[in-house]
Amino acid sequence: MAKVLPLLPLPHLDREFDYLVPRELDAQAQPGVRVRVRFAGRLVDGFVVARAPSSDHGGKLGWLDRVVSDEKVLTPEIARLAELVAERCAGTRADVLRLAVPPRHARVEAEEPPARTPVTSDQVDHAAWSRYLHGDAFLTALAEGRAPRAAWQALPGEDWPRRLAELAAIVGESGRTAVVVVPDQKDLDRVLAACQAVVGKDAVVGLSAGLGPAARYRRWLAALRGTASVVVGTRSAVFAPAPDVGLVVVWDDGDESHAEPRAPYPNSREVAVLRGYGAGCAVVIGGHARTAETQVLVDSGWAHDLCAPRDELRAASPKITALADSDHALARDPGARAARLPAIAFAAARKALADERPVLVQVPRRGYVPALACAKCRTPARCRHCHGPLALPSSPGPDGAGSPACRWCGIVDAAFRCGACGSRALRAVVVGAGRTAEELGRAFPGVTVRTSGGDDVLAEVAAGPALVVATVGAEPFAPGGYGAALLLDGWALLGRPDLRAAEETLRRWMSASALVVPLAAGGEVVVVADAGIPTVQALVRWDPVGHARTELEERAEVGFPPAVHMAAVDGTAVAIGELLETADLPSSAVRLGPVELPPGARAPFAGEGVDTADIERMLIRVPRGEGRALAKALRDAQAVRGARKAVHPARVQIDPPHIG
Structure with missing residues (x-):
């Protein structure tokens, strides 16, 4: 007998089914291999989970149709992990395994695997880790094969890809495997290069969605077969089937790229x-x-802080100055007014350029002037045809040069008049990267101005005087460090209607500020925001732990994750009603809503005949200790609806990144 998990999307079919094994397939049909089985009259893919001498099923049993490959691609550890993730996220194992196991590539599978390359930890910089409290003890625990768990706060200017490579080398020397997960391709390239330098090129593989099917499957097989000691990749690499895994690292866990957009949304x-x-x-x-989620792990004792003492922090940090952007400050300096920078920021940029260092200018938006408002009454400027937002395009055409255009319908409105006060004058609500680069070019003649963002993200900039205008998250790495960083329009980040706005803003600011050289080398960061805002104060003090602790306390007061667990149920009113009627929710569950989908949330069921305008969201909140019971109740309710062939679909997300 073979117990097979068919890859079916229906929740009520998320279980093993018994199949008879033909004699000719007996040697191949081992646990972990891919198979094809007939289910409800059609052939479907599946995995053999286990073999058994007999079946408890009293009815007629079907036969395995064929074994796709005798490669055991589903290891016992990943099978258990898929079960844990499905339970945590109220999903199905089939959906998790689609994320964890890539499609087969037969030609690559037939290739002879290389031998495993021995790894040594000779290049580990113990002095760099000793700058952190308990850093030496953490390395010792790794080398001894123990399982320490840490929340690591990297110092400003830290060569964090190298530090991660050193952790991987310590684990790899003992014959175990390290898995390192980063948010995007830019970070992947840096960490991959660092790991190759420390442990050797043949001992490292990189996994990312941008690889072709053959290259991706070849590297995934290297992880499965144990020929690679270190696996580096983006979010799906966290499922890499590394044998005897000794370390899993997640870098920059607050980045939204770590949130899977496909079910079950882990x-x-x-x-x-x-x-x-x-x-x-x-x-x-x-x-x-x-993040507040990481702080919960520390507060619960599951993980421990790996932070540097204040004297090390002061030695590594640049000078950080916060000031509000005001017309009075700009009026005092003609050069600063031309660049739309406060005088202090203008002076910091000028000094860094004189020191032959690049200057990083972080802006929150792409484009030229992506948002306009009436200059007299500050009412947002809207299109007269579709009521969409007006903006100045980055490359205005000859028929509308200098005229605002609608960002929705594209119609140019050269004769704009405010609907509230009748004024024809417009002002920029926020200045985009294109306009900022243009103004800086006029303010600093003869200095190279480079932009990074959108479809043209720079991975690295060379040393020397230059102005680098980057949108948040697209800041290129400077090998010698930036001389200064100017963080503009802070209010645009802090003012977003999002639960995580403050946390995300501090993360963006710290990521940019960490690229600047220390104060001893002349490094300076100027953030254009009110110094009285707690998030700005946390940046000035460089206190991410205190900010995360405050965020967690505030969320506990109002009942938001991660202080509690919250499920978001998206669907039509009928679907939500059916699901909640079926679900055996914990007695402590509190229902909130229904409400409209929050900004930034992806509308479900696109292309499935459901009008997205009819989609609502119901929130269900339970104490943190009952999160597993909530997920089980919703998972079981989805299975019941699936068995009943419910017409209206419903999406369930546990602790979604965007609540409101």
């Missing part, structure tokens, strides 16, 4: 925590900033 951080629990391996959640 986050890399949560999967890493579950993998550490299931496999008994070390886990490191690292970054310059800290």
Whole structure:
């Protein structure tokens, strides 16, 4: 007998089914291999989960149709991890395994695997880790094969890719495997290069969505077969089937790229925590900033702080100045007024350029002037045809040069008149990267101005005087460090209607500020925001731990994750009603809503005949200790609706990144 898990999307079919094994397939049909089975009259893909001498099923049994490959691609550890993730996220194992196991590539599978390259830890910089409290003890625990768990706050200017490579080398020397998960391709390239330098090129593989099917499957097989000691990749790499995994690292866990947009919507951080629990391996959640979710892990005792003392922090940090952007400040300096920079920021940029260092200018928006308002009454400027927002295009055409155009319908409105006060004058609500680069070019003649953002993200900039205008998250790495960083329009980041606005803003600011050289080398950061805002104060003090602790306390007061667990149920009113009527929710559950989908949330069921305008969201909140019971209740309710062939679909997300 073979117990097979068919890859079916229906929740009520998320279980193993018994199949008879033909004699000719007996040797191949081992646990972990891909198979094809007939289910409800059609052939479907599946995995053999286990073999058994007999079946408890009293009815007629079907036969395995064929074994797709005798490669055991579903390891027992990943099978257990898929079960844990499905339970945590109220999803199905089939959906998790689609994220964890890539499609087969037969030609690559037939290739002879290379031998495993021995790894040594000769290049580990113990002095760099000794700058952190308990850093030496953490390395010792890794080398001894124990499973320490840490929340690592990297110092400003830290060569964090090298530090992660050193952790991987310590684990690899003992014959175990390290898995390092980063948010995007830019970070992947840096960490991959660092790991290759420390442990050797043949001992490292990189996994990302941008690889072709053959290259991706070849590298994934290297992880499966144990020929690679270090696996580096983006979010799906957290499922890498590394044998005897000794360490899982998630870098910059607050980045939204770690949140999987496909069901069951797991986050890399949560999967890493579950993998550490299931496999008994070390886990490191690292970054310059800290999320409230990571702070919960520390407060609960599951992980421990790996932070530097204040004297080390002061020695590594640049000077950070906060000031409000005001017309009075701009009026005092003609050069600063031309660049739309406060005089202090203008002076910091000028000094860094004189020191032959690049200057980083972080702006929150792309484009030229992406948002306009009436200059007299500040009412947002709207299109007269569709009521969409007006903006100045980055490349205005000859028929509308200098005229505002609608960002929705594209119609140019050269004769704009405010509907509230009748004024024809317009002002910029926020200045985009294109306009900022243009103004800086006029303010600093003869200095190279480069932009990074959108479809043209720079990975690195060379040393020397230059102005680098980058949107948030697209800041290129400067090998010698930036001489100054100017963080503009802070209110645009802090003012977003999002639960995580303050946390995300501090993360963006710290990531940019960490690229600047220390104060001793003349490094300076100017953030254009009110110094009285707690998030700005946390940046000035470089206190991500205190900010995360405050965020957690505030969310506990109002009942938001991660202080509690919250499920978001998206669907039509009928679908939500059916699901909640079926679900056996914990007695402590509190229902909130229904409400409209929040900004930034992806509308579900696109292209499935459902009008997205009819989609609502119901929130269900329970104490943190009952999150598993909530997920089980919603998972079981989805299975019941699936068995009943419910017409209206419903999406369930546990602790979604965007609540409101």
